[in-house]
Amino acid sequence: MYFAGIDIGSTITKIVITNQHKILSSVIQRTGAEHRRRAHQIMADALAKAGFSADDLDYIVATGYGRINVPFADSQVTEITCHMRGISWLSPNVKTIIDIGGQDCKGIKVKDGRLVDFIMNDKCAAGTGRFFEIIAKVLGIALEDIGPISLKSKNPAEISNLCTVFAEQEALLRLSEGVPIEDIVAGIHKANASRIYGMIRKIKIEEVVAITGGGAKNVGLCRCLQDRLQMPVWIPPEPLITGALGAALIAGEKAARINSGALSGIKSKRRWDAATFFGEDRKDVVSVSSDQ
Numbered sequence: 001m002y003f004a005g006i007d008i009g010s011t012i013t014k015i016v017i018t019n020q021h022k023i024l025s026s027v028i029q030r031t032g033a034e035h036r037r038r039a040h041q042i043m044a045d046a047l048a049k050a051g052f053s054a055d056d057l058d059y060i061v062a063t064g065y066g067r068i069n070v071p072f073a074d075s076q077v078t079e080i081t082c083h084m085r086g087i088s089w090l091s092p093n094v095k096t097i098i099d100i101g102g103q104d105c106k107g108i109k110v111k112d113g114r115l116v117d118f119i120m121n122d123k124c125a126a127g128t129g130r131f132f133e134i135i136a137k138v139l140g141i142a143l144e145d146i147g148p149i150s151l152k153s154k155n156p157a158e159i160s161n162l163c164t165v166f167a168e169q170e171a172l173l174r175l176s177e178g179v180p181i182e183d184i185v186a187g188i189h190k191a192n193a194s195r196i197y198g199m200i201r202k203i204k205i206e207e208v209v210a211i212t213g214g215g216a217k218n219v220g221l222c223r224c225l226q227d228r229l230q231m232p233v234w235i236p237p238e239p240l241i242t243g244a245l246g247a248a249l250i251a252g253e254k255a256a257r258i259n260s261g262a263l264s265g266i267k268s269k270r271r272w273d274a275a276t277f278f279g280e281d282r283k284d285v286v287s288v289s290s291d292q
Contacts, residue, residue: 001019001252001255002017002019002024002050002052002058003019003058003059003060003061003248003249003252003255004017004018004046004057004059004060004061004247004251005061005062005082005244005245005246005247005248005249005250005251006039006042006043006062006063006070006244007062007064007067007079007082007243007247008031008035008038008039008062008066008067008070009031009064009101009102010031010065010102010103010104010130011030011031011101011102011103011130011214012029012214012240013028013030013035013039013066014026014027014240014241014243015027015042015045015046015244016046016241016244016245016247017050017052017248018248018249020249020252023241025046025047025049025050026049026238026241026244026245027042028240028241029042029045035070036070036071039062039069040072054072054272055267058255059074059251059255059258059263060072060074060251060270061076061077061247061250061254062247063077063079063081063082063244063246063247064082064243065079065103067079071271071272072270072271072272073270074254074267074270077250079106079243080106080118081250082242082243082246083097083099083106083212083242083243084115084246085245085246085250086241086242086243086244086245086246086247087110087210087242087246088110089245089246089249090236090245091208091234091236094210094234095109095110095111095207096108096200096206096209096210097209097210098200098209098211098215098233099211099212099213099215099243100128100129100211100215101129101213101215102128102129102130102214103130104120104128105120105128106118106121107119107199107200107202107203108203109204109206116203117203119203121199128215129213129214129215131162132146132188134167134168135167135171135188138168138171138172139171139175139184141181141185146185146220147189147217147218149181149182149220150185150186150189150223150224151219151220152182153183153185153186153187154183156183156186156189156190157179157183157186157187159171159184159188160191162191162195171184186220186224189218189221189224192221193221193228196225197225197228207231207232208232208234209229209231209234210233210234211233212235212236212239212240213240214239216235216236216239217239217240
């Protein structure tokens with residue numbers, strides 16, 4: 001049996017296909033404006049990569065910011081639960097998860113593979129991927145370079161304001177004062193790590209600590225978080241797919257509780273044709289129906 005998890009984040013959509021024992025296919029692409037259309041397109045890519053048709057998927061779970069916009073999903077599960085499940089499968093010893101996404105940051109406490117507590121910051125961009133995108137643009141450097149550049153710093157600048165607008169102004173001010181760019185970005189990483197730590201400690205941090213999401217790909221931020229936590233952190237081989245992986249694993253668990261007749265009925269109700277809010281007769285809508 002095969003199962004899929006689709007995690008539609010604010011900036012990135014991820015799909016994982018599993019057989020409950022190993023990952024058979026994973027795809028990571030930009031979300032874009034039309035969640036339904038992108039969900040179809042990315043699912044088509046994931047199926048092609050695995051060599052499957054849509055009918056091969058016995059159960060599909062959607063999660064993330066846009067989970068309600070996946071008309072072919074059999075059910076929806078919150079991203080908190082899915083991240084916890086995915087990480088627990090990858091590394092059962094993890095007790096604290098720091099998920100740094102495009103527009104929010106989450107802290108998740110795990111015990112024996114079960115969710116104990118969580119905390120979430122979705123009101124401010126500080127510490128998120130969007131914050132670093134803006135700062136990188138202001139400083140004229142590529143987003144993927146901001147972490148490595150920060151590691152070259154010998155004297156991180158003091159950054160006092162993490163409101164995105166004021167942080168932009170402060171970064172430009174430091175540039176005008178002649179502060180080296182590596183010291184500016186190092187100071188920004190250090191300030192963001194302190195802010196994230198201040199939120200996460202409310203759920204009582206315990207080792208092993210894992211960092212997931214796009215923020216886990218920022219070596220500068222991870223280094224600063226590790227220094228602030230005063231303990232090592234574990235980063236999954238692909239930190240972007242943990243939510244989708246958890247959704248796929250939950251899909252398998254749900255399917256196991258359903259008899260084959262009922263499962264066939266659920267599969268028959270998938271709305272593969274409802275690809276977009278903006279007109280379902282568009283020629284650029286990708287079909288992943290079972291007869292393709």
